Amino acid sequence: MPSNNDLDLINNLTSQFFxxxxxxxxxxxxxxxxxxxxxxxxxxxxxxxxxxIVYSIGSFIAPRIEMLTNGTLLNFSEYEVSHKTEIYNTIAHRFCNYEKSGELNGKYFKSKGIKTLQFIKVANHWKLSSVAWCDES
Incomplete structure (x- = not known):
């Protein structure tokens, strides 16, 4: 059985990610x-x-920083609506529904989708190993 502490740490890391x-x-x-x-x-x-589209961490970060700071994407927020987390020893998986909203190129949008997050425990710290998402059409 996973510890409550592991689940708390994964919950915290997921919140930080969003x-x-x-x-x-x-x-x-x-x-x-x-x-x-x-x-x-x-x-x-x-x-x-x-x-x-598959990104390394480095190739994902730069365009997001630009979009979120140059006025292209304003008033943006993204958050979990529901989730299920499974932990087995030093690996974990989280499937979640999320919503996001903001103003893209001056037009308001709101959408939702599903994300899957995979975690591994390295030197007693949980880290993300991969995230994949699919927005609702």
Whole structure:
């Protein structure tokens, strides 16, 4: 059985993951924090509408920082609505429903989707190894 502490740590890491993109209420997003949340070899995958894009952590961060700080994407926030987490020893998986909203190129949007997050425990610390998402059409 996983410990409550492991689940708390995974819950916290997941909250931090979603929070790094927030730029609503004049907040400065902290996308660079992803480097500390992931193992160095981590990947992030967008798989919406049959368009699969696989990013390394480095290739994902730079365009997000630009988009979230140059006025392209304003008042953005993204958060979990529900989730299921399974932990087995030093690996874990989380499947979650999420919602996001903001103003992209001056137009308000709100959408939702599903994310899958994989975690590994390295030197007693949980890290993300991969995240994949599919937005609802």
């Amino acid at each position: 929070d790094v993109f927030t730029n609503s209420n004049n907040r400065t997003p902290n996308v660079s924090a992803l480097k500390e949340m992931f193992i160095p070899e981590g990947i992030i995958i967008s798989n919406t509408n049959g368009n699969t």
